[in-house]
Amino acid sequence: MKCDFCENPVVYTRKYSGQKLCSECFSNSIVRKTAKTISKHKMINNGDLVAVGVSGGKDSLALLKIIHEMSKNHNFKIEAITIDEGIPGYRNEALEIVKNFCSELEIKFRVFAYKDLFDLSLSEALELRDDEKSSSCSICGTLRRRALDHAAKEIGANVIATGHNLDDMLQTFLINMLSGDTNKIGWMDPDNSGSSIRKIKPFCEIYESEIVFYAFTNNIPFQTEPCPHMNEGIRTEIREFINSLEKQHSGIKNNLYQSVIRVSNIVKDSNYKEKVKCQNCGNECTGKLCSVCTTLHKLKEKQT
Numbered sequence: 001m002k003c004d005f006c007e008n009p010v011v012y013t014r015k016y017s018g019q020k021l022c023s024e025c026f027s028n029s030i031v032r033k034t035a036k037t038i039s040k041h042k043m044i045n046n047g048d049l050v051a052v053g054v055s056g057g058k059d060s061l062a063l064l065k066i067i068h069e070m071s072k073n074h075n076f077k078i079e080a081i082t083i084d085e086g087i088p089g090y091r092n093e094a095l096e097i098v099k100n101f102c103s104e105l106e107i108k109f110r111v112f113a114y115k116d117l118f119d120l121s122l123s124e125a126l127e128l129r130d131d132e133k134s135s136s137c138s139i140c141g142t143l144r145r146r147a148l149d150h151a152a153k154e155i156g157a158n159v160i161a162t163g164h165n166l167d168d169m170l171q172t173f174l175i176n177m178l179s180g181d182t183n184k185i186g187w188m189d190p191d192n193s194g195s196s197i198r199k200i201k202p203f204c205e206i207y208e209s210e211i212v213f214y215a216f217t218n219n220i221p222f223q224t225e226p227c228p229h230m231n232e233g234i235r236t237e238i239r240e241f242i243n244s245l246e247k248q249h250s251g252i253k254n255n256l257y258q259s260v261i262r263v264s265n266i267v268k269d270s271n272y273k274e275k276v277k278c279q280n281c282g283n284e285c286t287g288k289l290c291s292v293c294t295t296l297h298k299l300k301e302k303q304t
Helices: 023-040 058-073 091-105 114-118 122-128 136-155 166-179 208-217 235-248 252-270 291-301
Strands: 049-053 077-084 109-113 159-161 198-200
Touching: 023 058, 023 208, 049 058, 049 136, 058 077, 058 091, 058 208, 077 091, 077 114, 077 136, 091 109, 109 114, 109 136, 114 122, 114 136, 122 136, 122 291, 136 159, 136 291, 166 208, 166 235, 166 252, 235 252
Parallel strands: 049 077, 049 159, 077 109, 159 198
Antiparallel strands: none
């Protein structure tokens, strides 16, 4: 069977669109879709320095490769940053993969550790939490966002790019819906061009399965060992639920994503809260203390 766009044999079929693609045309389609998303939402401008958050997984390394190629023909620069949470036996493999990949692409690369930034590794933080109602993912996510902000400021970047894909966006939306956190739903619109440090997700309109195939077909090495805490929260169950729906109803993820963006825009306007400076660290927040300082205060109380 031949590719819909050339004479090469088909290696990938998009069930939701019916497209049959060879390896080269498939890869080109991912690059074009990423570029279209960046352009549509004004994610990167001339003269920007983009800090690409690279975990060592398929999404972040694929994003690094694509944005690196784009930077060659456009007026912006990139650097790679990796956040080391401090998970024994897990992060070391990823750090080595990222280091080697960045060396191959000749991209500057820096590591920022929770231990250095917060005086607590994730493992230490989990030992101090009150109970498992405070999931490892919620603690890690709160600290990771601050670590990325710090890393971007440290290297002088005005854009932070992460490899979150369409599946990640859908999962996050449903998690926020189920937890009643409507404010966070209002933050999901990919257009944040008015922010001082823009946080962009160029893969937000691409299926996770397609990024997996892109990584394989382009021989991108990535960490296959899953995070040891990944099944503690509800995200895995939601992922499986959405995947089962997509299997029975091709294209339902794309439809849900469009709904997420529309709902996000409505919620953003109706649930607006004026941002103020955290009384402790000076970062922007909507209360007296930001989520990071609140989290660290609760954890470090247990140390005394």
